[in-house]
Amino acid sequence: MIHALAHRFAVGIKKAAPHHPSSVEVIRYSLEAILNAFFIFVLTLGIALFTGKVGQVALVLLGFGVLRQLSGGIHLKSGMVCVIVTPAVFTLFSFSDFNRPTLVAMTVIGMALAAVFAPSRIERQTRIPPRFFPLLKLGSVLLVGANLLIGSSALASAFLLQCLTLIRGRR
Numbered sequence: 001m002i003h004a005l006a007h008r009f010a011v012g013i014k015k016a017a018p019h020h021p022s023s024v025e026v027i028r029y030s031l032e033a034i035l036n037a038f039f040i041f042v043l044t045l046g047i048a049l050f051t052g053k054v055g056q057v058a059l060v061l062l063g064f065g066v067l068r069q070l071s072g073g074i075h076l077k078s079g080m081v082c083v084i085v086t087p088a089v090f091t092l093f094s095f096s097d098f099n100r101p102t103l104v105a106m107t108v109i110g111m112a113l114a115a116v117f118a119p120s121r122i123e124r125q126t127r128i129p130p131r132f133f134p135l136l137k138l139g140s141v142l143l144v145g146a147n148l149l150i151g152s153s154a155l156a157s158a159f160l161l162q163c164l165t166l167i168r169g170r171r
Contacts, residue, residue: 036082144159
């Protein structure tokens with residue numbers, strides 16, 4: 001669905017600007033990323049309106065998104081799977097309520113994973129030169145560690161999940 005919608009938009013854009021150097025495929029790829037994020041955002045917040053967890057979900061969306069940009073990680077196999085799974089998982093996280101020791105343990109584990117594995121799988125997806133990757137690692141660790149001050153169970157869950165996506169197997 002996202003692929004087809006992005007393709008239709010890309011063809012329309014290319015028809016409106018036929019001499020632009022970007023191909024339909026390049027435009028479609030960019031639009032898929034935008035539409036994917038848009039649908040995740042709208043669907044997740046829509047569900048949160050019904051559950052009464054808008055604050056927790058907004059924090060998870062923001063925290064997970066920023067950490068994802070800093071640290072990279074694996075992606076789900078398709079945009080549609082991401083649009084279905086992400087709102088469900090983020091909604092589940094909004095209901096988490098851990099005691100302080102559990103929250104601290106989750107945060108420290110996330111920090112350790114970020115320290116070891118971040119950034120992961122971003123080499124072909126970013127224009128950031130590799131010489132700045134240590135700063136991305138540091139930013140990832142500090143962002144996850146900020147939850148020691150914030151104290152959000154939902155954020156601890158989201159950060160830990162994101163940090164788990166950084167782990168690479170042996171090559």
